[in-house]
Amino acid sequence: TIHAHGWLTKAGEKMGKSLGNGFNPYVLCDRYGVDAVRFYLLKYGPILGDAPYDNESFVRAINTDLVNDIANLLSRTSAMMVQNFDGKLQPLSSNAEQIDQNLVAETVKMKQVVADFMDKLEVNHAFDEILRVVRLANKYIEETAPWTLKENKQRLGDVLHNLYFVLHSVAVLLQAFLPK
Numbered sequence: 662t663i664h665a666h667g668w669l670t671k672a673g674e675k676m677g678k679s680l681g682n683g684f685n686p687y688v689l690c691d692r693y694g695v696d697a698v699r700f701y702l703l704k705y706g707p708i709l710g711d712a713p714y715d716n717e718s719f720v721r722a723i724n725t726d727l728v729n730d731i732a733n734l735l736s737r738t739s740a741m742m743v744q745n746f747d748g749k750l751q752p753l754s755s756n757a758e759q760i761d762q763n764l765v766a767e768t769v770k771m772k773q774v775v776a777d778f779m780d781k782l783e784v785n786h787a788f789d790e791i792l793r794v795v796r797l798a799n800k801y802i803e804e805t806a807p808w809t810l811k812e813n814k815q816r817l818g819d820v821l822h823n824l825y826f827v828l829h830s831v832a833v834l835l836q837a838f839l840p841k
Contacts, residue, residue, distance in 0.1 A: 667711040676714065689719070696839040697723050703838055704788040726788075730795045731831065734802075738824040741807055741817075750825055751818030761823050764801050767794055768830050775834055784838075791834055798827040 669676040669683075676683045689698050701719050704726070706712020742748050757765075771794045778787035802824065810817035 669714045670711050696841045703784045708782045708784055726792055734795055734799050742821050751822055753822050754815050754819055764823055767797055768827050791831055
């Protein structure tokens with residue numbers, strides 16, 4: 662089955678060569694990468710519906726969702742794993758705190774919610790769910806303050822293990838949309 666979105670719109674008006682309000686998508690792909698353009702169109706342009714586009718919202722979405730949220734989570738987690746455990750994932754202890762259990766439960770739930778949205782071709786809502794969990798993980802970092810746990814390696818290992826679980830789950834789900 663092939664699915665396609667509707668029109669790209671600018672200021673509520675269909676974009677096109679005849680209207681003179683179009684743009685060259687190859688320029689965007691060269692500047693930001695195909696994955697960034699794919700991400701924007703899938704997240705902000707529902708399948709079978711029109712997709713609003715303007716340069717400012719495109720750059721803002723890339724900076725907010727991909728850079729600030731996902732890349733920041735990956736960078737912070739991997740840096741702490743390298744600094745504290747030579748980049749090696751530590752086994753989980755049996756001392757999971759409620760905050761840990763909540764993050765893991767939301768991550769597991771995310772997988773089913775995303776699958777449900779995908780079954781209904783609501784890719785934009787699937788992205789929203791993935792980003793919701795990424796934001797929960799970033800909040801988890803702030804609440805657990807792993808940089809203060811250097812003396813408690815077991816707890817630090819648990820926190821980083823949970824973050825890795827989120828990142829792995831997110832990466833698996835995003836792979837279909839953002840293969841690079």
